[in-house]
Amino acid sequence: MPFSGEPIVQITDASIFQEDQTVLNNINLKIAKGEFVYLVGRTGSGKSSLLKTLYCDLPLHMGSIRICDFEIEKIKRKEVPMLRRKLGIVFQDFQLLPDRTIAENIFFVMKATGWKDKAKMKSRLADVLMKVGLGAVSNKMPHQLSGGEQQRVVIARALINEPAILIADEPTGNLDPEVSEGIFKTFEDINRSGTAILMATHDFKLIENYPKRTLTCGNGEVLDSAAQPVT
Numbered sequence: 001m002p003f004s005g006e007p008i009v010q011i012t013d014a015s016i017f018q019e020d021q022t023v024l025n026n027i028n029l030k031i032a033k034g035e036f037v038y039l040v041g042r043t044g045s046g047k048s049s050l051l052k053t054l055y056c057d058l059p060l061h062m063g064s065i066r067i068c069d070f071e072i073e074k075i076k077r078k079e080v081p082m083l084r085r086k087l088g089i090v091f092q093d094f095q096l097l098p099d100r101t102i103a104e105n106i107f108f109v110m111k112a113t114g115w116k117d118k119a120k121m122k123s124r125l126a127d128v129l130m131k132v133g134l135g136a137v138s139n140k141m142p143h144q145l146s147g148g149e150q151q152r153v154v155i156a157r158a159l160i161n162e163p164a165i166l167i168a169d170e171p172t173g174n175l176d177p178e179v180s181e182g183i184f185k186t187f188e189d190i191n192r193s194g195t196a197i198l199m200a201t202h203d204f205k206l207i208e209n210y211p212k213r214t215l216t217c218g219n220g221e222v223l224d225s226a227a228q229p230v231t
Contacts (some may be wrong), residue, residue, distance in 0.1 A: 003022075005032075005033060005215040006033070006068065007030040007031055007032050007033070007065045007066075008032065008033045008035075008066070008068065008164055008165050008196045009029075009030065009031035009054070009066070009165065009196075009198070009218055010029075010030050010031075010064075010065070010067075011027045011028060011029050011030070011063070011064075011065050012028055012064045012065075012150070013026055013027075013028060013062070013063040013064070014027045014028075014053075014060065014062060014063030014064065014065055014097065014130075015027070015028075015061070015062040015063055016046055016049050016050050016053050016058070016060075017049070017058065017059075017061055018046075018049045018058070019185065020125045021064075022220065023044075023045075023046035023049050023052060023220065024049070024217060024220060024221065024222060025051075025220045026063075026218030026221070027063070027221075027222050029215065029222065029224055031072075031162065031165070031195055031196060031198060032157075032196070034191070034194050034196055035196050035197075036187075036188070036191045036196070036197045036199075036212050036213075037196075037197070037199070037212065037213045037214070037216065038199055038200075038201060038207055038212055038213070038217045039051070039198060039199065039200040039201070039214075040200070040201060040202070040204075040207070040213040040214055040216050040217070040219050041094065041216055042168075042217075042218065043216030043218040044208040045218050046217045046220075047169075047200045047201065047217050048169055049223070050202060050217065051167055051169050051184040051198070052199075053065065053072065054067055054167060055083070055089055055167060056072060056075060056080045056083060056084075056176065059230070060072045060073045067083070067087070067165070068083060068087065068164050069086075070082075070083045070086075080114070082113075084101060084113075085113050085114070085119075085163075086161070086163055086164055086219060087157075087163050087164075087165060087166075087167055088159055088160075088161075088163035088165070088167065088195070089158055089166075089168075089169075090117045090151075090154050090155055090166060090167070090168040090169070090171045091154065091169055091172060092156050092169055092174055094142070094151065094153075094154050094168040094173070095154070095195070096142040096150060096153060096154065097142075098141070098142055098143065098210050100141075101124055101138065101139050101140060101141055102134075102138050102141075102142070102153050103138070103139060103147075104136050105142070105157065106125050106128070106129075106138075106153075106156065106157050106160065107125070109157050109219055110124070110125075110160055111161055113136065113160070113161055114120055115160075120210045122175060124160060125138060126174065128156040128157070129153075129156050130144035131156065131159060131177075131189075131190070132152040132153070132155050132156045132159075132186055132187070133152060134152050134153065135150060135210060136210060137153070138147065146179075147174060147176075147179065148173050148175055148176075148179035148182060149182060151171060151172075151175060151179075151183055152183065152186065153225070154201040155183075155186060155187070157172075162222055163195060164195065164196060165195065165196040165197065165198060166185065166187070166190065166195055166196070166197045166198070166199075166206045167198050168197065168198070168199040168200065168203060169200045170200055170202065171183060171187070171199065171201075172184060172201065172203055172206070173201075173202065173203075177205065180193050180203060180206065181206070181209075183193075184206055184210065188210070189201065202210075213226045215223055
C-alpha cells in the first residue's frame with residue numbers, strides 16, 4: 001500500500017536511554033499515516049524504551065522525534081496529556097482497575113482526557129466496545145472476562161479519542177496462540193480504518209503469517225526491513 005503526506009512518526013538522529021544507559025543509538029526512521037509496523041528484538045534490546053520515549057514516559061535527551069505533530073524533545077510537561085490523547089497505548093498487562101466495571105474503567109480514561117458530556121461518553125463507550133467485538137460487557141468486572149477479552153477492553157480504551165496511531169507493547173504476550181490471532185485481527189481491522197499501528201512483539205508466528213514492515217532492535221541500533229540496501 002502506498003503512503004503519502006507527512007509521516008505520523010519521524011525520528012531523526014535519536015538516541016534512547018534507560019536510566020543512564022544508552023540502549024539505542026542514532027535512530028532515523030519514519031512511520032507513515034495508516035502504516036502497520038512491527039517492532040522486534042530480544043528482551044533488553046530497547047523496544048519498550050523506544051515506545052516509552054514516543055509517549056513521553058522516558059525523556060528524549062539526544063536527537064528529535066516528531067509524533068502526531070508534537071516535537072518530543074521540546075514538549076512541556078503540561079502538553080504530554082494532549083499528546084497522549086492523540087495516541088492509543090496498549091499494554092501487555094492490561095492495567096485495568098480491578099474494582100471497577102468495564103464501563104467505569106473506560107469512563108475513567110474519558111474523564112482524564114477531557115470528556116464531560118455523559119450522553120456522548122455512553123455513545124462512544126458503546127462504539128469502541130462494538131469495534132472490538134465486546135458489545136455486552138460494559139457492566140462486567142475485569143475478573144469476569146478472559147485474558148483475550150480483557151485485552152480487547154484495553155484496545156477499546158486506547159481507541160476512545162480516535163488516535164492517529166496505536167502503540168502496542170507485546171499486546172499478545174500473555175495470551176494463547178488462538179486468542180493472539182484474534183487480537184491481531186482486531187488490530188488489522190483498526191489499521192484498515194486508517195489508524196497507524198506500531199506493535200512490539202515476540203510472536204514470530206504472527207510475523208510469519210502476516211508479514212509487514214519490521215523494525216528490529218539489537219546491538220544498540222534499529223534495523224528497518226524497508227531500508228534500501230546500499231549499492
